[in-house]
Amino acid sequence: MKKTATVDTDVMKSAVVAQRRGTEQDGAAATTLMQDAYRQLEEMIVTAQLAPGEVVSEAILSRRIGIGTTPTREALHRLSREYLVQIMPRRGVVVTPVDVGLQFQVLETRREVDRLIARSAAQRATAAERQSIAALAKAIEDTVAHSDVRAFLRLDAQRSRCVASSARNSVAADIATTLHSVSRRFWFCHLRDDQQLLDTARLHLAVAKAVVLGDAEAAGEASDELIDYMLAFAKATLPGASNPGR
Template sequence: MSPGSDSRPRPASQAEHAFDLLERQLVTLELAPGSVVSEGYLIERLGMGRTPVREAIQRLAQQDLIRVMPRKGLLIVPIERTELLQILEVRKGLERLVVRLAALNARDDQRSRLSKIARTLATSHEDFETFLKLDRETDRRLDECAGNRFAAAAVAPLRTHCRRFWYASRHRLRLADAIAAHSAMIRLIARRDSVGAQKASDTVIALNERLAAEIE
């Protein structure tokens, strides 16, 4: 077999897959906030090699979702009110930038996809798992429309922190309000209304802030 025909997965793609799996388990609290686990436990849990899992852990540590404690293990970072409010403070400005750029730069086909997401959200019957899936898809589409990879890289970990918080607070979250706020923002972006979209983005962040303020 020639070098060019080697179909084995490359280490980078394996590391990305490990990252996606761990991020999902952090968001859904399968890896519980405040718990301490070992690298070996995560390797066994994912059924993957040490190198891609270690790379994924390093990325998540940079995003402050996991903290490496030498000779003790890996701390799954707790959800704390003060830190979450600080995250939202930073995210607010970044999201305003992303939605403004998305409204200004999106192509017609991208606007059509956003409109479809908004319609799907509106008919999701307040199903939390569907909402979470569509929220992640929305973020990916907005980043594509905005076309600023630096903004996308900066806001991505903040969104993950917020999704994990939503999952932890899903029984207190007024899902109908969240769906309405997200749908309104997406529709405004699709209509090229950058000013309205920024205001709608602020509304989404405000929902998070009110929920975070209730953490003891």
């Protein structure tokens, strides 16, 4: 009886462990699906494949990206927190308008957060992270050379996440993620020529290169220069203004 009880207990423990592992795997898969849905939808909104003011539904978006409704819904709620969509209960999802006033507020906040991230990343990034950032910088240079704006945005978003992760400050990283999508969409919707692409890429790459070199002071200065340019870019979209650098 004792032996049987011991065997039964072992079986029960094994079952509990297997169930826990299965739950963890299911949770990881669900998270991955949500992240995939988020990145697809975020890119579609940033690059105006989903136009400002467009009304869509979870079901339509789910079919369009080939991911189930639950992760698609979770992705949309995240995009709502990032000012890119407005969820209207029982009516659908509205892509928010591109708003220069919001862009100014975003850039004011980004100046402080991005500087902190850039400086911290330059000080704290591991050798492997610096290699990853350097590789992304090289890939960005290649896309800019071919005037591939969508590829530039995709790779620069990866670079931004990598730099933020290497800063070892999850609070700052979360804030930056929330704000950067707004800035990227504003920039994409007002981009006029290759020179603006080159200027923007050069400034982003300056931040990346300073982080790779471990130069915190240069990283902070490069971050400020990028925000200065983005402010000038935003101001140039106002009536009667000229393009930045012209």
